[in-house]
Amino acid sequence: MSFQEGSVGVEDLVLLEPLEEGSLLKNLKLRYENKEIYTYIGNVVISVNPYQQLPIYGPEFIAKYRDYTFYELKPHIYALANVAYQSLRDRDRDQCILITGESGAGKTEASKLVMSYVAAVCGRGEQVNSVKEQLLQSNPVLEAFGNAKTIRNDNSSRFGKYMDIEFDFKGSPLGGVITNYLLEKSRVVKQLKGERNFHIFYQLLAGADAQLLKALKLKQGTSGYTYLNRDVSRVDGMDDASNFRAVQSAMTVIGFSKDEIQQVLEVTSLVLKLGNIELKDEFQANGIPASGICDRKDIQEIGEMVGLNSEELERALCSRTRETAKEKVVTVLNVIQAQYARDALAKNIYSRLFDWIVNRINESIKVGTGEKKKVMGVLDIYGFEILEDNSFEQFVINYCNEKLQQVFIELTLKEEQEEYKREGIPWTKVDYFDNGIICNLIEHNQRGILAMLDEECLRPGVVSDSTFLAKLNQLFSKHSHYESKVTQNAQHHYDHSMGLSCFRICHYAGKVTYNVNSFIDKNNDLLFRDLSQVMWKAQQPLLRSLFPEGNPKESSLKRPPTAGAQFKSSVAVLMKNLYSKNPNYIRCIKPNEQKQRNQFSSELVAVQARYLGLLENVRVRRAGYAYRQGYKAFLGRYRLLSRSTWPSWNGGDREGVEKVLESLIVSSEELAFGKTKIFIRSPKTLFYLEEQRRLRLQQLATLIQKTYRGWRCRTHYQLMRKSQILISAWFRGNKQKKHYGKIKASTLRIQAFVRGWKARKNYRKYFRSGAALTLANFIYRSMAQKFLLYLKNNLPSTKVLDTSWPAAPYRCFKTANQELQQLFHQWKCKRFRDQLSPRQVQVLREKLCASELFKGRKASYPQSVPIPFRGDYIGLQGNPKLQKLKGREEGPVLVAETVKKVNRGNGKTSARILLLTTGHVILTDTKKSQAQTVIGLESVAGVSVTSFQDGLFSLHLSEMSSVGSKGDILLVSDHVVELLAKMYQAVLDATQRQLSVTVTEKFSVRFKDSSVAVKVIQGPQGGENNKLICKKKGSHSLEVTVP
Ligand SMILES: Nc1ncnc2c1ncn2[C@@H]1O[C@H](COP(=O)(O)OP(=O)(O)O)[C@@H](O)[C@H]1O
């Protein structure tokens, strides 16, 4: 029952419409083809073997089914396992999971799925994990020894298994108990074509290494062993060798010691070797056929391996000792009997070994008795079997299934009715088939078939299978579920399918015909005492312990219980166990005989559906109420659907449920209110409720999300705000702190400087650093002193022209020394000047003037320097005649000399006396006593001289003056430097005007109204008496050659 959209067919057959076999098969087929292998009938899971790995298992799915209720997801074994486990854990109800179905329908796989689910969801922890591991690892060990390849199933369990898993109050596994039923031991000695012996034989031969094989005295490969079906030694997709290693490690995990594993393997190998013992006819003298062993090698090897006396074993195989109260009689066995004995021994050893292994596992996983336990039982037992030829085994198996059907009927159908009764709900009776009558037919203590069989086995006298059948015929001639040739004949009913040695039982699932052949033998299940005694004598402790009855001290003449009786009592125990628990059903169906995926044989499934009573199951479900739940739980689940019960409800549970259902539109026919539970008739109503709940949950989820998101945003915002305030506070604080720190540091630094400065000031005198300066100053000063003293004592002469001066002793004094030298020189000059008379000063001034005018310009200047300016070269002082020339002029005569005047017209020279006074230049002919030409100094405009040695010069007169009108005057003087220097002075003194003195080789001389260009050239050196020669060149040009 799922609320998911897109479900294939109907997920719960309770909803099937129309309800008949055809539609049921169609629905299963449709679902199977769409890989939906699970379908519900209420809480029963139908599982159709997919013969392929579907992606619907594993941790992811386990987690999913763990979180949802039974109805919320697709049908699955996990859902059933979850319900069972939760009910066990939370409601303290012991559970059993009954897995039924044909061989190959998937029971064992289903039981493993249940176990793996429970292992995954139950508690964790080291202890718990090791318990889980042991429980899970018991599977490969039991499968190796108890499973075989059959035609129907490659891994068919050849024994029934019921496993109680025990949990503590928290639901963590503590351990378990495994009960095994009816190992198909005949398989040890014989298999049908296409089938194999038990897996362990093949695993051992394929997986054991050479060393182990040697220890077990085995050869590799199956071909050497009579008991192994040599046609089919391999199964596709099954790796015997690696499985062998897995079995070994599983045994270790469970707690088998190395020694125990070795012994188990030895016994296994012993069985194989027994099969290889060949027997032959031997004739005795008395003619009675006897038997013997062909090749003693195997029997000797067996003896060596387990510590047996091989002769005793041989004797035990080939003869039999009968013991009565009085005597012991030994009879020999013929070959057939001996072979029978050998095979019986092999079967017995193997089945006892298997029982021992189960017990050994139980020892490891058992729980201390003190603890209070919750129990989950898982039953994986062969389903109803109808073969061509059904024998004792099928009979007991079908009996077991009949009992299981009874449990199902009782627990499901009866319980259903009873519940209605308990709850006070009217019940329309559903007819169902109660198989109690068949169970009775088989198991009745006095008149049941099993009781009859036991009776025959124990009865003295000639007993055979046919006497047994006759007894049945007699007893059950009127029984509606019993048939045989005899009863048919009595009713004149002819049926060719019924053999003479057969009887037929109408099981709930169909009629099965059993052949009574070997019923007695199989029920007796006798092993000759000789054999068990030999086995008991073995040195190997395991083998020895398998045959306790071989101990002569314990041997009693009392018969052991028959196989039928044993089985009956173990079924009774099982039933009691199941009745005490809450049942959960998994019904397995095999879709085809070919073990093929995607093949669905409707005929085959129809038969199984009938065996399993599926339709009946649905019918009961539909007649009643499909769903029921305690008020409390129901209210808990659906209370959110009504405003009056959500969010809080204070009233009683029942009233609450009424309120909820009132608020929804549910027709009253659909509901029934029991005493403690609410009943809902059709799943549709439940779907409706669930759908409403889903919608409501969505609403509520949205509300929660909304509130949560709001809350989250708010707290997030508040947090951010708080953080922001904190950060900015810290930031500001930090900034201020830094700022303050800076100010403080600066203040401290300034303070330090000031203090330091003050302190240094006070203490400077004490400082050594000042010493250096002082010292340096001192040294410097003393050096300077020394130098100055030296200067003082070694001053150079005070002559003005002496420029010598001592060099500075140190470079640092160099500038000062130069200054001093200059100072000294200036001082000398000043002293020199101070001692000069005014006359000398005048002379020097004139000399200075001459120097300024001609130094470097005129060649005759240097010669004039050392010669003092006499001024009077004609003896004017003593010559009044000459003095007269001066006229009335006041001042002194500056220069008086004889000069030559150049005639401008022809270039000829004539002597003249020249007087220079403070105001005039006076020219007079030497022969005349009257001044001829008087030129006022203000009229002298300028003078031109040559740069040569000569004394030629031209007086340029201003044109305005009266004398000037005659033109310029060309003169030649021997003291031209002195004359012109004095004239310059005089002009300056008289007119405050600087006379222009031009030094040139070409000048023009004004002459009346025209001018003459004078060109002076230097004559050859030392030529023509050093005379000045003037040559007139044309009217306007005069060439003067000077020395
Ligand atoms: N749920 C499943 N998924 C896949 N394969 C399965 C499933 N159930 C059964 N099988 C296949 O069917 C075979 C027979 O199943 P098994 O449980 O041994 O049958 P049973 O115990 O009823 O005889 C398995 O070996 C496996 O290959």
Ligand SMILES: [Mg+2]
């Ligand atoms: Mg199985």
